[in-house]
Amino acid sequence: MRLHDSPTLLAGVIGWPVAHSRSPKLHGAWLARYGINGEYRLLPVAPAALPAALRTLPAQGFVGANLTIPHKEAALALCDVLHPTALRAKAVNTLEFASGKIIGSNTDGIGFIANLRAHGVDPARGPALILGAGGAARAIGAALQDAGAAITFCNRTPDRAIALAKDFPPANVLPWEQRETALKDFALLVNTTSLGMAHQPPLTMSLENASPDLAVSDIVYVPLQTSLLVEAVARGLKPVEGLGMLLHQAVPGFRAWFGVQPEVDAELYRIVAADLL
Ligand code: ATR
Numbered sequence: 001m002r003l004h005d006s007p008t009l010l011a012g013v014i015g016w017p018v019a020h021s022r023s024p025k026l027h028g029a030w031l032a033r034y035g036i037n038g039e040y041r042l043l044p045v046a047p048a049a050l051p052a053a054l055r056t057l058p059a060q061g062f063v064g065a066n067l068t069i070p071h072k073e074a075a076l077a078l079c080d081v082l083h084p085t086a087l088r089a090k091a092v093n094t095l096e097f098a099s100g101k102i103i104g105s106n107t108d109g110i111g112f113i114a115n116l117r118a119h120g121v122d123p124a125r126g127p128a129l130i131l132g133a134g135g136a137a138r139a140i141g142a143a144l145q146d147a148g149a150a151i152t153f154c155n156r157t158p159d160r161a162i163a164l165a166k167d168f169p170p171a172n173v174l175p176w177e178q179r180e181t182a183l184k185d186f187a188l189l190v191n192t193t194s195l196g197m198a199h200q201p202p203l204t205m206s207l208e209n210a211s212p213d214l215a216v217s218d219i220v221y222v223p224l225q226t227s228l229l230v231e232a233v234a235r236g237l238k239p240v241e242g243l244g245m246l247l248h249q250a251v252p253g254f255r256a257w258f259g260v261q262p263e264v265d266a267e268l269y270r271i272v273a274a275d276l277l
Pocket of ligand 1: 131132133134135136137155156157160192193194195201
């Protein structure tokens with residue numbers, strides 16, 4: 001090995017299945033842009049194999065990894081150090097392997113807030129109505145509350161929203177049936193459900209009662225312009241599309257693994273969006 005040669009830095013996304021992940025496209029574009037000797041791989045790992053995979057990846061040259069379905073919650077018990085973002089979200093989506101330790105964090109909330117700001121939307125502009133009560137609602141609710149917003153969870157299954165709100169006092173709960181009529185009291189609407197995603201049922205959510213300064217955010221990014229966002233635009237409301245959150249949530253991992261603060265810009269958006277078609 002010549003003196004200036006350094007080993008290829010490896011990272012990847014661990015999931016089961018994982019072939020659909022857009023993360024290799026995204027990190028690959030940044031690795032090429034910044035001329036980094038690194039690779040970002042797809043890592044198909046079945047649930048039962050996750051503990052062994054996390055033990056062996058560092059020895060294979062991996063500096064870290066992302067976690068996706070179904071590993072985000074299981075990984076909590078496998079990390080040596082958990083960042084407060086992972087504890088609040090009760091899920092891990094980013095791992096760093098450093099000094100023999102597995103460090104877990106959750107960048108979904110950071111990505112959501114960064115995407116709002118990139119669209120000129122202040123997360124603390126007023127009360128936020130969060131549709132859904134799954135893992136995405138938890139991460140986004142925590143991030144919005146940390147940013148200073150009052151949050152309300154609204155979910156088809158009320159018990160899940162009630163349980164979630166208990167973890168984030170003084171969060172409120174709104175019955176699913178009241179999501180349209182109550183909209184006038186909110187400054188931000190966030191869809192964290194799978195409704196409106198390709199091959200899923202549509203989201204029934206009229207924006208007729210929205211206040212004129214409502215910002216409307218959808219974490220669904222296939223299609224890029226969901227019917228919720230299309231209606232927001234038609235009514236002159238501020239739309240915040242979901243692909244931006246995917247791009248922004250990847251920033252902290254890339255910086256930790258490869259030592260460069262990567263930029264989310266229109267070119268990156270184009271590259272990843274082209275891959276969705
Ligand atoms: P994630 O962890 O990705 O957020 P999840 O835990 O499966 O995913 O949550 C999916 C969300 O979409 C839930 O809030 C779910 O509502 P329920 O808790 O009532 O299941 C919501 N969702 C899925 N299908 C729905 C439907 N047809 N109508 C209303 N909400 C739906």
